[in-house]
Amino acid sequence: MGTTASKGVLYDENGKQIFEIGVPYPLIQTKVGQAEEDPEVIFDAVQQIIYKLSKNADGKIMAISWSSQMHSLIGLDENKNLLTNSITWADNRAEEIVAGAKESGLGKIIYQNTGMPIHPMAPVYKLMWLKEKNAQLYKQVKYWIGIKEYLIYRLTGELWMDIPMAAGSGMLDLKTLTWDNQILNKLELSIDQLPKLTKPTEIISNLSDEYRRKLNLSSNTLIVIGASDGYLSTIGVGVLSKSDFALNVGTSGAVRTLVTQPIIDKKARYFCYPADKKSYLVGGPVNNGGIAFEWARKTIFDADETAEDFLNIAQSVPAGSGGLIFHPYLGGERAPIWNANSKASFIGLTRNHTKPQMARSVLEGIVFNLFEASHAITENIGRPRAIKVTGGFIRSEFVRQMLANVFNIPMVAMKNSQSGTLAAMFLARLALGMNKELSEINNFITEEKVYFPDSKEVKIYQEIIPIYQEIEHEINQSYEKITAFQNRHPDLFKA
Amino acid sequence: MGTTASKGVLYDENGKQIFEIGVPYPLIQTKVGQAEEDPEVIFDAVQQIIYKLSKNADGKIMAISWSSQMHSLIGLDENKNLLTNSITWADNRAEEIVAGAKESGLGKIIYQNTGMPIHPMAPVYKLMWLKEKNAQLYKQVKYWIGIKEYLIYRLTGELWMDIPMAAGSGMLDLKTLTWDNQILNKLELSIDQLPKLTKPTEIISNLSDEYRRKLNLSSNTLIVIGASDGYLSTIGVGVLSKSDFALNVGTSGAVRTLVTQPIIDKKARYFCYPADKKSYLVGGPVNNGGIAFEWARKTIFDADETAEDFLNIAQSVPAGSGGLIFHPYLGGERAPIWNANSKASFIGLTRNHTKPQMARSVLEGIVFNLFEASHAITENIGRPRAIKVTGGFIRSEFVRQMLANVFNIPMVAMKNSQSGTLAAMFLARLALGMNKELSEINNFITEEKVYFPDSKEVKIYQEIIPIYQEIEHEINQSYEKITAFQNRHPDLFKA
Numbered sequence A, B: 001m002g003t004t005a006s007k008g009v010l011y012d013e014n015g016k017q018i019f020e021i022g023v024p025y026p027l028i029q030t031k032v033g034q035a036e037e038d039p040e041v042i043f044d045a046v047q048q049i050i051y052k053l054s055k056n057a058d059g060k061i062m063a064i065s066w067s068s069q070m071h072s073l074i075g076l077d078e079n080k081n082l083l084t085n086s087i088t089w090a091d092n093r094a095e096e097i098v099a100g101a102k103e104s105g106l107g108k109i110i111y112q113n114t115g116m117p118i119h120p121m122a123p124v125y126k127l128m129w130l131k132e133k134n135a136q137l138y139k140q141v142k143y144w145i146g147i148k149e150y151l152i153y154r155l156t157g158e159l160w161m162d163i164p165m166a167a168g169s170g171m172l173d174l175k176t177l178t179w180d181n182q183i184l185n186k187l188e189l190s191i192d193q194l195p196k197l198t199k200p201t202e203i204i205s206n207l208s209d210e211y212r213r214k215l216n217l218s219s220n221t222l223i224v225i226g227a228s229d230g231y232l233s234t235i236g237v238g239v240l241s242k243s244d245f246a247l248n249v250g251t252s253g254a255v256r257t258l259v260t261q262p263i264i265d266k267k268a269r270y271f272c273y274p275a276d277k278k279s280y281l282v283g284g285p286v287n288n289g290g291i292a293f294e295w296a297r298k299t300i301f302d303a304d305e306t307a308e309d310f311l312n313i314a315q316s317v318p319a320g321s322g323g324l325i326f327h328p329y330l331g332g333e334r335a336p337i338w339n340a341n342s343k344a345s346f347i348g349l350t351r352n353h354t355k356p357q358m359a360r361s362v363l364e365g366i367v368f369n370l371f372e373a374s375h376a377i378t379e380n381i382g383r384p385r386a387i388k389v390t391g392g393f394i395r396s397e398f399v400r401q402m403l404a405n406v407f408n409i410p411m412v413a414m415k416n417s418q419s420g421t422l423a424a425m426f427l428a429r430l431a432l433g434m435n436k437e438l439s440e441i442n443n444f445i446t447e448e449k450v451y452f453p454d455s456k457e458v459k460i461y462q463e464i465i466p467i468y469q470e471i472e473h474e475i476n477q478s479y480e481k482i483t484a485f486q487n488r489h490p491d492l493f494k495a
């Protein structure tokens, strides 16, 4: 279940993908900062998907395993009826609460206890926000869950949550892997208001007969709880330890790896989410991936120019874009700078700069930012041997090679594009006893090509990245001022 | 005599323009930072022009009066033969010398004594540079003059320099209006190496018979020495006191006015050049006028989009460009920031920004910078009643109104486009006794239209200008770093 669509993938008993279907749904954004989804609409989409997949397998589905967006929040009443929409990770309305928590030190405590960065995406801050702004609703809600929990509840009548998903709530204790009492007290919540916790390979029994029939499932079909898309897309490219990183860059981006114990950052620049007691997902979610590329293509160039045109033009000028620097923060940024008010900029323009350098600087800026997000992690846990890359933004040889040169680390482009569903499928195999060890997931994963750093370009990027970073620090305070100006004059600035 | 061409204008005895002709010449730029011109080529151009004008008047030319580019430097040997090209204001090679003079405090002293900003355009710094880098040539040179002095010397055999022009050398004492001994000592120059000083209405006798014949001039034709284009284009729009400012924005720009005594700036942000003991030209020369507009038109848009297209698109979005800020420093900047390494930037981009806001922000950035240049002056001498505007950049109603709104001062668009030659002509009238008072120049000047500030937009600009300025201060140091990067990698950055 993604933010704009759900996708179902059917795998055969050998782990081979044989069918795939996606169903989109809208994001509800009628108020400033709002980004909600209707759980019923998603449940409908998921039912359609399961039905179609099952049809394709003549009803012989062994297991349904789940990969889902993180950080969603849904309130249910005592009869487990919906009292809210699903408030997604993209909802920013807890921003003021987060600012307060940053000031008061509470944000730091939450980060240290749970590995959750200080950001409005986290359910813990959304709960504080609802508690403050909508106390009546807050009192009415008996259960707080997320979208995956809701869907599984609808199918099974049970409220369960896997540990990797629970970690994204900002309420799971990093050390004990149980709900954090200190935080629950702060929220005036009791443990029975949250789902029971379990491991991603847990089989949730009790798939109701009603849905078994409705969805054309057999009496043997099992529900495996699965996990968060962040965790699954990491193990799904075979990144099982810190010797490799996983880098996905689609519309947004993320760099992630797994470590064997909780290692948090002094500056709270990355998340650290437990998967189990010996495995912690560390990583940085980056807003400005392909979405910044897309903006530049349409704005600096024209909407009718293709991505390939853009890449070809960018390639016509050398690394460093003649000293032109692009900060990609078009829509604020999470990792590595965690500033919702940050803005994009082109800095360093001279008369010799023309469109090709502007195009190249956009790509370089996006990649510098990904590098910074990764660097915050390597500073704490060391550099990986290689980085496994996936996503729409790294489709071209040019961008892949640029990544290798900027990171100064070999980049391994992966064949499997759907690492999240692949890993969810693999969890089902573990649950069913078809595989024994997590490492066996590598049998289902194929590498496409490796890109090694080119030392000449590495040198150039190592000169320009510090300038990129310094400028970002220098103008950081001005972002607030521009945002304040924009907020004072909404009439002057319509989308 | 301009930087890229000379222009001759024929006026009848009533001061009416009746004929005009221009002849272009090349800038010599074969070395980094070099910007020279061949004095002989310019002399040829000027001869062609005089000949054509005279033909048009059947040889009945009463006087030839001169307006010229400032800050040029030419070395002659003892026989007054050329030893150098004309090193123009655009030549940057004295930059290191200037950096040293800034450090040592010498720059400040020169500014205080002469009103000359601390910048490589000034002949005083070019002389220091030649003295250091080319001591042999420096010793060989017997006379140091500028291009206007050279041309008049060729026609008359005399070496004279008018006071407003001499002021642009950085060697004229602000108080005494004589060559500054302290500076001459520093340069190891004696006064007889520099031209004799005189007032702009001086008649230089001795126009040689050779050139009288060659140029088809009558025996009555007089040579009036004239003045610098900066001074002449100011009085040429009728700005005779600080109650009005003159703002010209063509390729580059300048804001100027006249005060009755030397008033210099603590931060040396503007020049203060004596015209006579009761009249001082203060002003700021701005590099990034229409040239920045031109760059944006070709780069952000396409070369085949016209200036009008650009203006129409920019006009389609409201004042403030949605908080997007453009610094126009594509080619470094003189007033108001005096930083040769400064660069241009777009700062504050969000996903809602598209081409129209980028276009508008370019215009606003150019105008904010002009405002800052003007503001440095008004801080010291007070605000003018109105500003008289001329030049290619202020051709449109839209830009004129934007100027009024940003400056919060009425803008008076002038009919006379050639204020410099008009004023030169008027000097001839004064020299010939056809007029008595400088104020009578107003009889030859016509206003086209007045633009009054719109209070709603004034308010918006007054919010955004401080942000524009703060960001400039914040990233100021990074300009050096980008420049150092570019200088280390000339191969990566060809024009």
Ligand SMILES: Nc1ncnc2c1ncn2[C@@H]1O[C@H](COP(=O)(O)OP(=O)(O)OP(=O)(O)O)[C@@H](O)[C@H]1O
Pocket: A248, A249, A250, A251, A252, A253, A289, A290, A291, A292, A293, A294, A307, A308, A311, A391, A392, A393, A394, A395, A396, A399
């Ligand atoms: N050839 C290309 N080079 C670089 N970027 C591209 C190219 N083609 C498409 N993109 C960008 O890739 C993005 C889409 O990638 P992908 O399909 O992986 O994203 P997604 O699944 O929507 O994103 P996410 O993984 O963040 O949910 C778009 O933002 C688009 O601008």
Ligand SMILES: Nc1ncnc2c1ncn2[C@@H]1O[C@H](COP(=O)(O)OP(=O)(O)O)[C@@H](O)[C@H]1O
Pocket: B249, B250, B251, B252, B289, B290, B291, B292, B293, B294, B307, B308, B311, B391, B392, B393, B394, B395, B396, B399
């Ligand atoms: N309609 C317009 N609006 C704004 N700027 C313009 C327009 N047309 C031309 N320009 C700019 O005016 C400049 C030329 O102005 P002009 O006064 O002729 O210049 P110069 O300083 O070379 O004498 C060019 O840089 C050009 O970009």
